[in-house]
Amino acid sequence: MTHANAPLTPVGRLRLARCVVDEGWPLRRAAERFQVSPSTAARWAGRYRELGESGLVDRSSRPHRSPRRLPTRRERRIVKVRLARRWGPARIAFLLGLNPSTVHRVLRRFGLARLAHLDRATGRVIRRYEHVAPGDLVHVDIKKLGNIPDGGGHKVHGRRAGGRNSSAHRDPTRPRKVHGRPNLGYSYLHNAVDDHSRLAYTEILPDETKETASAFWTRAQAFFQAAGVVVKRVLTDNGSCYRSHLWRDTLTDAGITHKRTRAYRPQTNGKVERFNRTLLDEWAYAEAYRSETERRAALPRWLHTYNHHRGHTALGGQPPTTRVPNLTGQNS
Template sequence: MSVSTAQRWAGRYRELGTAGMADRSSRPLACPRRTPTRTERRIIKVRLARRWGPARIAYLLGLVPSTVHRVLTRYGLARLRHVDRATGQPVRRYERATPGELVHVDIKKLGNIPDGGGHKIHGRQAGQRNSSAHRDPARRRKVGGRPNLGYSYLHNAVDDHSRLAYSEILPDETKETAVAFWQRAQTFFHASGITVERVLTDNGSCYRSLLWRDTLADAGITHKRTRPYRPQTNGKVERFNRTLLDEWAYARPYRTETERREAFPRWLHTYNHHRGHTALKGQPPASRVPNLSGQYS
C-alpha cells in the first residue's frame, strides 16, 4: 500500500485502538456539486408527467443524460419498460398457476414478399420492380399505384403459464378462419396434456362473432376480451408476435414468400422446445408442460 494509506490506518489505531480499524463510509461530508434540489424536482416532474427517458429529459432541461439518470435512480423511479405508458403506474405482471388456465389468442398481419426479394434485399427501386411483377392480380392497387402483394395472417395462441405457442399462417382473419384455427389449436393443447379453461382475445370482429362465442361455449371454455385500445392486457401473445417478427419474419433476407413460410415450422419448434425464455428462467416452454417432455406427473 502507499505510505499515506499506512499512515492513515496507523493514526486511527493510535487514536481509537481496535475500534478504529473498522471500515468507514467513503461518502463525503459535503457535496457542493450535487444537483440542486430544484433541478431534481423538475426532472421528477417531467418524468411523471411525460414519461420520458433520461436523454429526452436532459435535452429539455439542458442537462447531461447521465445526471438525469442518476437522479431517477436515486429516487427509485421505475424503468420505462416497467411503467404503463397510459397511466404512468407500474405494470402489473401476472402468471396463471397451471397450463390451460388461460390462453392468449391474437392475429398478426404481415405483407407478403415478392419473388426475387423485396426492398430489404435489393433496395427500393429493384424491390418495387419485383413487387410490380409478382403482385397478386386478384387484389387492387390501393395506395398511389403501389403493388398490392396481399397479406399473410398469423393466428397465434400462447398458453399463459408455460408460454407454449401454436401458430398458423392463414389467408385471412374472418370468423370462419379464426374458429377453424382455434379448433386445431385446442387439439394441439389437448395432445400436450393441457385442458384449456379460458381464452383471452382482443375485440376483433372475428372474436365478437356468434360463431366464435358458440364454438368456445360448446367446448366449455370461457371467453374474455380485453378493454378497447388496451393491448397490454393481452401482453403475452403481443410479446410473442414481436419475438416472431425479430427471430423469424425479419431475421434474414428471404427471397420469396415461400422461403419464409418454409422456415416457420422449424422456428416454432425451436421456440417451444429449445429457445430459452427469460420469464421461465432460461428454460423453453416445453419444460413447463410435462407431456411434451415425456415427464408425466
C-alpha cells in the same frame, strides 16, 4: 464490508485498540505488531476511546457534504419532468441543460422506475403476472403480414427492383386500390400462447374472419391437448371475429371461458403481443426470403425451435418444453 486487502478486520482493530488503550502499548509498537502504520493505529485507538467497540466497524465512505450536488429545486424539476412527460435522462438533460449521467443519478436516487417498466399511457409501473399452471390462460391474437413477391422484395433487391417484382406478381384476384402500388395481399398469423409455459401454436391463414378464427382455435386446442395442456380460459382483444357468436359458441362448447382485453389496452394481452414481435424479428424478417413460399416453409422449423430449444428470458433461460408435462408425447 471489509476490503479484501485490508490488514485489519473489526476483530483485529479491537485487539489493536485494547493493546494501546487498555494495556498501554506505544502506538509505534502496536502498529508494528499488527503491521499497520502508526497513524492507522492512532485512528482505531481514538475511535475505541470515544465510542467503544461500536466505533471499530466500517463507516460509509459517503461524504458529509456534497457542495457540487444539484440544488433540491433542480432535482425536483427533473422528477417533475420525468413524471409528466415520461422522458429518459438524455431528453431531460437537454431540456434542463444538464449532463445525462447527472439526471440518471437523480432518477436513481429518487427510486424512479425505468421507462421500460412503465405503462406509457398512464405512467404507472406495469403489473406483471403469470398463471400457476399450463392452460389456466391462453393468449390469442392475429398478426397481419404483407406477402413477399416471387423473386424477392425490396429487402433482397432494393426499392426499385423489388418494386418491379411486386408489380409483376401481385394477386390477380385483388385489384389495385392505389394506382402504381402493387397489391400482393396479406397473410394473417393466428397465434396462441400459453400464459404459464409460453408454449406457442401458429398458423398462416388467408383472412381473419370469424370462421377462420374459430377453426384455428379448434386446431390450436387439439395441439395443446396433445401436449397435456387442458385450456380453461382464452384471452383475446376486441376484434370482430372474437366478438362473434361463432367464436363464443366454439369456446363454450369446449368448456372454455372467454375473456377480452379492455379497449385500447393491447398490453393486457402482452404475452402474445411479445410473441408477435419475436415471430417477426426471428422468422418473418430474419432472412432475405425470395418468395412467400420460402418464408412460409421456414415457419414450422422456427416454431419447433421456439417451443423446444430457444431459451426464454421469462423462464430463466429455459424453453417452453420444460414447463409442459407432455409436449413430446412421451407420456401418451
